[in-house]
Amino acid sequence: MKQRTLLSWSSGKDSAWALHTLRAQPDIEVAGLFCTVNKDAQRVAMHAVRTALLQRQAAATGLPLEILELPDPCGNADYEQIMTAFLTRVRQAGIDCIAFGDLFLRDVRAYREERLADSGIQPVFPLWDVPTDTLSETIIASGTKAIITCVDSRCLSADFVGRPYDHDFLDSLPPGVDPCGENGEFHSFVWDGPMFSGCVPVVAGQVVQRDAFVYIDLVQAGHPTAPL
Numbered sequence: 001m002k003q004r005t006l007l008s009w010s011s012g013k014d015s016a017w018a019l020h021t022l023r024a025q026p027d028i029e030v031a032g033l034f035c036t037v038n039k040d041a042q043r044v045a046m047h048a049v050r051t052a053l054l055q056r057q058a059a060a061t062g063l064p065l066e067i068l069e070l071p072d073p074c075g076n077a078d079y080e081q082i083m084t085a086f087l088t089r090v091r092q093a094g095i096d097c098i099a100f101g102d103l104f105l106r107d108v109r110a111y112r113e114e115r116l117a118d119s120g121i122q123p124v125f126p127l128w129d130v131p132t133d134t135l136s137e138t139i140i141a142s143g144t145k146a147i148i149t150c151v152d153s154r155c156l157s158a159d160f161v162g163r164p165y166d167h168d169f170l171d172s173l174p175p176g177v178d179p180c181g182e183n184g185e186f187h188s189f190v191w192d193g194p195m196f197s198g199c200v201p202v203v204a205g206q207v208v209q210r211d212a213f214v215y216i217d218l219v220q221a222g223h224p225t226a227p228l
Contacts, residue, residue, distance in 0.1 A: 002026075002027055002028060002029040003027060003028055003029065003096040003097045003122070003124075004029050004031045004094055004095050004096050004097070005022065005028050005029060005030050005031060005095070005096065005097040005098065005099050005124060006030075006031060006032050006033065006034055006066075006090060006095055006097070006098050006099070007019055007022065007030060007032075007033050007034075007098075007099045007100075007101075008033075008034060008035070008098065008099065008100045008101065009033035009034060009035045009054070009057075009058075009065065010035065010044060010047060010101065010187070011035070011044055011047050011049040011053065011054055011057060011149075011188075011189050011190065012047060012101075012146065012149075012187055012188040012189060012190060013139055013144060013146045013165060013180070013188045013190055014101035014102075014103065014127060014180060014182075015101040016144060016146075016190040016193055016195050017101065017127065017135070017138075017139050017142075017144065017195075018099060018100070018101035018126050018127055019033075019061060019195045020142070020144075020193070020194055020195040021126040021127060022099055022124075022126050023195070025126070028097070028099075028124075030063060030099075031063075031064075031095060032063050032064040032065065032066065033058055033061065033063050033064070033065045033066070034065070034066040034067075034068060034086070035054055035065065035066075035067055035068070036067075036068045036069075036070050036082075037051055037054070037067055037068070037069055037070065038069075038070060038072050039069035039070060039071055039072060040071075040072045041072070045070075046150055046184075046187050046213075047149050047150060047187045047188075047189060048149055048150055048215040048216075048217065049149060049189050049218060050218070050219065050220075051067060052220060053189065053200065053202065053218060053219075053220060054067065056200045056220060057190070057196070057200055060196035060197055060198055060199070060200055061195055061196060061197075062197060066086075068082055068083075068086055070082065080115075083115065087115075087116070087119045087121060088119070090121070091119060091120050091121055095121060096121065096122060097121060097122045097123070097124045098116065098121055098122075098123060098124065099123075099124040099125070099126055100112055100123065100124070100125055101126075101127055102125055102127070102128065102182075103127055103128065103129075103130065103132055103135070103180055103182045104128070104129060104132070104182060105182060105183075109123075109125060109128070132178050132179050132180040132182060133179050135179075135180055136170055136179040136180050137170075139165075140165070140166055140167060140170075142193060142194050143192070143193060143194060144190060144192070144193030144194065144195075145164065145165075145190065145191050145192040145193060145199070146164070146165035146188040146189060146190045146191070146193075147162065147163070147164060147165070147188060147189050147191065147202070147204070147216075147218065148160055148161050148162060148163050148164075148165060148169070148186050148187070148188050148216075149161070149162075149187055149188060149189045149215060149216055149218060150186060150187040150213055150214065150215045150216075151185065151186045151187075151213070151214050152184055152185050152186070152212055152213055153209065153212050153213065153214055154212050155174070155176075155177055155183075155185040155186075156173075156174070156177065156185055156186060158207070158209065158214040160172075160186065161186075161207060161214045161215065161216045162204050162207065162216045165188050189202070189218055200220075201220070201221035202218040202219060202220060202221060203218070203219055203221050204216055204217070204218060205217035205218065205219055
């Protein structure tokens with residue numbers, strides 16, 4: 001029997017490619033997506049992507065999306081309480097696995113495995129240890145289209161935000177910056193690709209810097225902007 005699997009969805013290229021990879025595995029049934037968002041801002045943390053765009057992405061994948069709202073600020077105890085309740089509920093609903101788009105950060109993987117250890121749910125890492133130079137080229141070659149929504153200004157200049165994730169972007173990365181941004185150097189939003197039935201058209205709004213991070217606001221084409 002296929003393992004009924006939920007995918008942790010960030011709106012970015014790695015989770016999108018994880019979905020594409022999982023769908024090619026004969027023993028996996030991707031049953032849905034889930035994403036944590038800031039309850040007050042209604043945006044994905046770090047990516048600063050609006051909840052409405054998450055919903056458009058989910059519609060394009062043909063999968064149900066569960067949005068888990070986190071308080072702001074969100075302490076570790078708050079986060080773990082919300083996630084424990086979520087895991088209990090989805091296990092009772094017949095979910096066997098939860099998949100993550102992590103690439104090589106072993107402390108992150110260890111944390112996820114620890115949190116799932118007593119839940120009855122198996123963690124799955126479909127992109128684990130794929131060399132990120134190879135993975136970045138594969139994602140671009142597939143026709144996946146992504147926009148950089150956030151950069152850490154300690155690693156990249158502000159003018160990288162809002163750029164398409166393409167060969168020009170990769171070629172212009174400074175030495176030491178991971179081509180998939182796995183160390184948090186940048187984050188992205190996918191608006192088209194083989195994991196979607198159609199594109200999710202967006203337009204760029206204002207650019208805002210908060211502490212070390214620079215964000216660009218993305219809105220659905222034809223909809224009004226709002227402050228970041």
